[in-house]
Amino acid sequence: MQNIHHPDLRSRHLRITEPSPWVRRFAPLIPPGGGNGGDKGGAVLDLAAGGGRHGRYLLGLGFSVVLVDRNIAPLADLAGEPRAEIIEADMETGAAVFAPGGPLAGRTFAGIVVVNYLHRPLVEDIVAALAPGGVLIYETFASGNERFQRPRNPDHLLKSGELLDLLRDRLQIVAYEHGLDETAEIPGVKQRVCAVNDLDASDRDDGEPGPHPVAPEQEK
Numbered sequence: 287m288q289n290i291h292h293p294d295l296r297s298r299h300l301r302i303t304e305p306s307p308w309v310r311r312f313a314p315l316i317p318p319g320g321g322n323g324g325d326k327g328g329a330v331l332d333l334a335a336g337g338g339r340h341g342r343y344l345l346g347l348g349f350s351v352v353l354v355d356r357n358i359a360p361l362a363d364l365a366g367e368p369r370a371e372i373i374e375a376d377m378e379t380g381a382a383v384f385a386p387g388g389p390l391a392g393r394t395f396a397g398i399v400v401v402n403y404l405h406r407p408l409v410e411d412i413v414a415a416l417a418p419g420g421v422l423i424y425e426t427f428a429s430g431n432e433r434f435q436r437p438r439n440p441d442h443l444l445k446s447g448e449l450l451d452l453l454r455d456r457l458q459i460v461a462y463e464h465g466l467d468e469t470a471e472i473p474g475v476k477q478r479v480c481a482v483n484d485l486d487a488s489d490r491d492d493g494e495p496g497p498h499p500v501a502p503e504q505e506k
């Protein structure tokens with residue numbers, strides 16, 4: 287399984303500095319503490335960070351951030367930022383990033399953000415790396431996109447309901463959508479999910495998890 291390798295997308299994403307509206311919308315659900323990202327308790331993981339637009343946004347919200355990418359050159363200016371940890375890693379070859387000995391082995395995060403990247407074998411590890419109460423914000427291209435533009439390779443496109451199926455019974459799904467977004471920073475067919483690792487934390491008689499706001503107030 288692969289990711290979005292096309293050079294057009296690589297250069298395009300580096301030109302975009304604004305965080306995705308989906309990430310902005312749900313970032314307020316990320317708890318300020320609770321992870322064990324090393325000495326950065328409550329850290330948020332920006333996986334396949336690219337230029338770090340989401341990690342930078344989350345830094346601005348006060349979180350400690352771990353940014354992972356195989357190309358960390360666009361993140362060089364964050365090297366002196368004490369709340370940013372930059373990890374150079376190829377997540378698809380060699381030692382697995384979440385496996386014992388890997389840079390993220392045994393670490394959990396209050397939030398994990400993945401935008402415009404898909405490597406299906408990582409999804410299990412991503413879910414396992416959420417701290418109790420941790421929030422997963424995932425958004426990438428999806429089936430139907432092939433009619434409009436790259437990526438067209440099905441390996442790079444989530445199938446209808448795929449993230450729902452992968453997360454069902456593991457995380458509380460707060461929001462999900464799959465469809466054409468012509469106003470997105472990179473227009474196309476997107477699948478988006480926000481889910482919280484709190485299915486086990488119910489204090490209700492019926493075992494249902496407590497609700498989260500679907501339109502939490504955004505910070506600037």
Ligand SMILES: C[S@@+](CC[C@H](N)C(=O)[O-])C[C@H]1O[C@@H](n2cnc3c(N)ncnc32)[C@H](O)[C@@H]1O
Pocket residue numbers: 289290295296299300302333334335336337338339354355356357375376377378379400401402403
């Ligand atoms: C389309 S960009 C998205 C970047 C960022 N998430 C954003 O939304 O702006 C995909 C990113 O995935 C990274 N990437 C692709 N394959 C990778 C791999 N095997 N290991 C680590 N990072 C990878 C690329 O370097 C690139 O920064």
